[in-house]
Amino acid sequence: MLHYWLAHLAYHFSRQLPKRSRTKFEILVVLMVTIFLLPQIFVLLRPKSSRYCVQPLLVNLTSFIIFTFIMTGFTVVLTLMDPIPNEVKVAFHVYGVGSFAQGIATTAFTVAASQCANTTPELYYLSLVLSVLSVLATVLVGFLIPFWLADLFNKGMVLNRRSRAGVCQKPVANCSHLWHV
Known part of the structure; x- marks a missing residue:
């Protein structure tokens, strides 16, 4: 879930910026992905590994590492496209399921190793650090899933920005980038 959560977070932060400033944000995203990817490649190339x-x-x-490269592609697509086509959303959520499976595998292998x-x-x-980050990301996304599903089945119940109503209106009124449906 770590990759899914990072791309999801970048998407919401990009939506807080004006469209003309998103290219600067893309440069920042590429730098962050590079910082996230460098330790992975460094450890992969170590003789002890x-x-x-x-x-x-x-x-x-x-x-x-492959999931990180795919995350980079999704991050670029999600932050540049406006509006996002349904096919891209479906592909991203399928990728999220794969990212969840990757996090479980990483955690299971690390615990047994x-x-x-x-x-x-x-x-x-490195596997230990990635496992902890994956578990934390899974907990964060798992906390939001019931809200996403509630809003999916009853539009506007959780957050309705136009009428400024819903269960989550007060908590996210100042931080709307934390919410996504």
């Missing part, structure tokens, strides 16, 4: 580990942490890191801290320390500790 190819040592034997009971769990497939190296394969998992490779798939995590405590002995890899001795053989492949950089790989193990």
